[in-house]
Amino acid sequence: MYKYTYDEIATKYIDSVYRLALSRTKSPENAEDITQDVFLKLCNANKKFDSEEHVKAWLLRVTINLTKDLFASHWYKTTDALEEDIAYTPEENSGVYDMVMSLPQKYRTVIHLHYYEGYRVEEIALITKATAGTVKSQLYRARQMLKGIIEEDEEV
Amino acid sequence: MRRAEFEKEYREAFDEIHASDSLRDKVLNQKKTRLTIKPFKATLVTVAAAVMIFAVVHDYSFQNNGDGIIEETHTKSQTTPIPDGEFSAGESAHKNETKDVTETVKTTVAPKKATEVKYEDADTLTVTEPESAPVTIDTPQEEVSVASETPVGYVRTAGGSVGQEWSVNEYFTYIGKNVDMCVASVTEAVRMSDDVVSVEVDADKIVVSDIQSFDYAIGESGSASIRTSKTAIFDASLSGIVNVLGNGISAYKVSEGVYYDVFATNVEEDTVRAIINTL
Numbered sequence: 001m002y003k004y005t006y007d008e009i010a011t012k013y014i015d016s017v018y019r020l021a022l023s024r025t026k027s028p029e030n031a032e033d034i035t036q037d038v039f040l041k042l043c044n045a046n047k048k049f050d051s052e053e054h055v056k057a058w059l060l061r062v063t064i065n066l067t068k069d070l071f072a073s074h075w076y077k078t079t080d081a082l083e084e085d086i087a088y089t090p091e092e093n094s095g096v097y098d099m100v101m102s103l104p105q106k107y108r109t110v111i112h113l114h115y116y117e118g119y120r121v122e123e124i125a126l127i128t129k130a131t132a133g134t135v136k137s138q139l140y141r142a143r144q145m146l147k148g149i150i151e152e153d154e155e156v
Numbered sequence: 157m158r159r160a161e162f163e164k165e166y167r168e169a170f171d172e173i174h175a176s177d178s179l180r181d182k183v184l185n186q187k188k189t190r191l192t193i194k195p196f197k198a199t200l201v202t203v204a205a206a207v208m209i210f211a212v213v214h215d216y217s218f219q220n221n222g223d224g225i226i227e228e229t230h231t232k233s234q235t236t237p238i239p240d241g242e243f244s245a246g247e248s249a250h251k252n253e254t255k256d257v258t259e260t261v262k263t264t265v266a267p268k269k270a271t272e273v274k275y276e277d278a279d280t281l282t283v284t285e286p287e288s289a290p291v292t293i294d295t296p297q298e299e300v301s302v303a304s305e306t307p308v309g310y311v312r313t314a315g316g317s318v319g320q321e322w323s324v325n326e327y328f329t330y331i332g333k334n335v336d337m338c339v340a341s342v343t344e345a346v347r348m349s350d351d352v353v354s355v356e357v358d359a360d361k362i363v364v365s366d367i368q369s370f371d372y373a374i375g376e377s378g379s380a381s382i383r384t385s386k387t388a389i390f391d392a393s394l395s396g397i398v399n400v401l402g403n404g405i406s407a408y409k410v411s412e413g414v415y416y417d418v419f420a421t422n423v424e425e426d427t428v429r430a431i432i433n434t435l
Contacts, residue, residue, distance in 0.1 A: 010183050018175040032179050039183045097169035115163045
């Protein structure tokens with residue numbers, strides 16, 4: 001069993017959780033709320049983990065679940081949150097961030113987990129509770145869409 | 157752009173993104189806050205347990221709007237004269253018989269408030285009050301409204317792009333209780349980016365293919381949602397099951413080839429069940 005303190009885990013993974021929440025919600029405010037809720041769940045869960053990797057995967061899994069709950073919430077549906085414009089853009093933006101943020105949410109998630117967090121297809125499948133086949137298919141489609149966006153940009 | 161280049165630029169973009177200092181403080185401090193609340197939780201639990209024990213002992217029913225019957229048993233001595241002719245030899249002609257009499261006194265606790273709400277059908281909601289008890293209504297009367305025309309809704313994806321129009325047959329809102337329900341006869345495919353998305357409904361199954369999130373905007377302010385994240389076939393015989401989520405209650409139902417989806421917040425499970433049962 002992996003022994004950890006809350007402070008250690010929170011300090012180490014708060015950015016990872018926040019980044020995934022931001023990539024899914026595209027809103028810094030929602031991402032902050034989600035992040036706080038994720039660590040509150042860690043507080044309350046009193047969970048035992050096998051390893052540090054297990055902790056991180058659990059945190060990311062909970063982040064995904066809480067963003068799904070957010071999208072389903074009555075508040076989210078009745079506020080004008082589903083705008084096409086991207087709410088947040090990093091200062092140093094080569095355009096790749098904008099391109100990925102224009103993808104549908106499920107593709108943004110697999111792109112982020114694969115290219116930023118470095119997870120393999122099988123690991124992403126465990127985190128997102130999908131099959132490996134679905135993750136592969138989503139990654140493939142995401143790349144195709146990005147390719148299409150890049151080619152359009154180059155034509156312009 | 158090559159994959160390695162894409163990965164590098166994507167990482168650089170996200171490396172710049174950090175949780176703010178205020179968020180860090182909140183996250184690190186919430187553990188300490190939780191520890192402080194613990195003793196109060198224990199006290200609340202103890203008080204709640206004491207109340208329940210009191211209720212059980214005194215047969216106090218919370219279900220009956222506060223009706224309760226408290227039984228108290230008293231024993232007292234009662235002296236009655238023995239009728240003539242019943243003396244035994246050697247006994248005085250006048251004798252009183254003393255015996256203990258047990259008396260049980262039942263005290264009824266008056267009901268506090270008794271307002272009954274019935275869901276008769278999708279069109280009407282009846283709020284009735286019992287005739288015998290005085291009733292104080294603190295909340296305004298609630299009504300059900302059903303759109304008389306057939307509003308046309310539209311689908312928005314999670315990314316915000318507008319999809320194909322769905323025809324929405326009915327809009328049901330239980331005002332003040334945040335129950336949004338969309339009734340839709342769904343047979344057409346909706347495209348979301350490159351995906352083909354469809355919901356097919358027949359007598360035995362609901363086939364939902366590759367939908368991320370659908371929002372129905374109905375009228376000016378109503379909304380409802382259907383969501384799933386993979387191709388799935390739902391057993392229509394499981395329709396009507398109410399699921400309590402962390403932030404609300406959801407249920408779906410198929411009835412005569414029509415798919416109903418409900419998501420409710422600030423509503424009791426029984427209320428959603430009652431609404432689903434009217435479909």
